[in-house]
Amino acid sequence: MAGQRRILVIGATGTAGRQVVAQSLKAGAEVRAAARDPGTAGLPDGAEVVRVDLADPDGLRAPLDGVEAVFLLWPFATAEGMPAILDAVAARARRVVYLSSAAVRDHERRIERMIERSGLEWTFLRPHAFAANALRWAGRIRAEAVVREPYGAAAMPPLHERDLAAVAVRALTGDGHDGATYELTGPETLTQAEQATVIGEVIGRPVRWEEISPQAARRRMLDRGWPPEAVDGVLRAQAEMVTEPAAATPTVEEVTGAPARTFRAWVTDHADRFRAP
Template identity: 45%
Template sequence: MTTLVTGATGSVGRHLVAQLVQAGQPVRALTRRPAAADLPAGAEVVGGDLLAPDTLPAALRGVARMFLFAVPETAQTVVDHAVRAGVRRIVVLSSSAVDDSVADDAVGSFGHAHHRPVERAVERAGVAWTHLRAGEFMLNTLDWAPELRAEGVVRGVNGHFPSAPIHEADVASVAAAALLGDGHAGAKYFLTGPALITPVEQVRTIGAALGRALQFVELTPDQARDLWRRRGMPSEVIEHLLWSPPAPPADGGYAALVRVSPTVAEVTGRPARSYAEWVADHVADFR
């Protein structure tokens, strides 16, 4: 039974392809640029563009299961093609930004508006579906690498507010379990890493791996706005990043505000990878 992995050259898709190949599964990997894919030899690399669904029928031939990277503009047509080709199971790379309280005819946040149409198309397809509603990726902190390499600091805001970021390989591990195993149909999995960690602690963890004293420098909102504008960041992204965390409740502090999900361990049978493990996997990027 062949599995088609879309987004196969992406941070999650690349791990998923490798994990499926390692599990001895027939894997087809979709990319817009097959010559540059650089995927494991055991995967069949095929060309195709999710924004141009007419390019997909050959990639879908003989496919029973699909991992779907979110391209909302064409999701409905892509799913229609998949169902016609015989796909019976679809696992969606979605986001914790999806909010089930937002009505179907309302837009919602950027993340909701990007992912929910894809989830909806899959839910209506009459296939077994699983949504991976992933929270923040640990991988986002790769954005710090140029500043850390050059100056040993990261400048930002909310350095003491924690999150529970997830290793991209764990998103892939849950995807592999949902694609290959039973009991995941109809699940909307909220996925996080194993523990809360603040940006200040993340920078310290990178420093420990490098043997360098690195520092998170807290900016005022005006300083941050000014810096990010000069770096060419779009204003809506800047305002999104400049959110003010609520005051920590007296009982439990910030830990009471941020959820750590047990789903990675429950679904895969292994603890979710820690931020220190993620840093060990990416330490060369920070040197």
């Protein structure tokens, strides 16, 4: 019966994973939440927090005992190591819900193909930009009520992590999702500058967008330790969304029966992160 499965959430301490844990518990599932350090995971009561290191596939045997479905977030920018993880999952579970991305990067495509050949029931989640990406502006907004970034005209439909989790939980606990690929977005397309304006409206303090060059943004991200390929990928995607805005999809509502949450709703949920002390 839907909601009465034992689930292992790999990536449980991330923005999306925490929501998958919480909503799976609410749906009545038994939840094991994988964390490298269970003592500091801070996950909801009711979840069984277990130690998992994805570099050690043998360590998955006990956490997978009795598990029927696995939520899989792969935190690496390569598919290396995934075959052994999938072998461990396929030996014990029967279903996997994999968090891919709308960009379907090379390693994500490879992982999807591995999963398709694994013999597991599978569902792929391909989210577009997360509303939570706006948190990278939070420090500057708290300090100066300004966002200094390139490509203010880049337009996208930001996705609330609660909506991604709601779709994931349907696929983990219910039937009818085997072989499905869900492209997930929020309900409205907004430019980055418009997102900054919404944040200001919610916190009651106007937030100004200050355009900087892509070159300046690239230097700043590299100085923060971002890998060059990741920096270039982000800036390239933003440039493309200036001329080709990403369109909203109806998938969240089609799968869950509830409309996707707006960016304003997401900001309201996280408003304290943007308000000055």
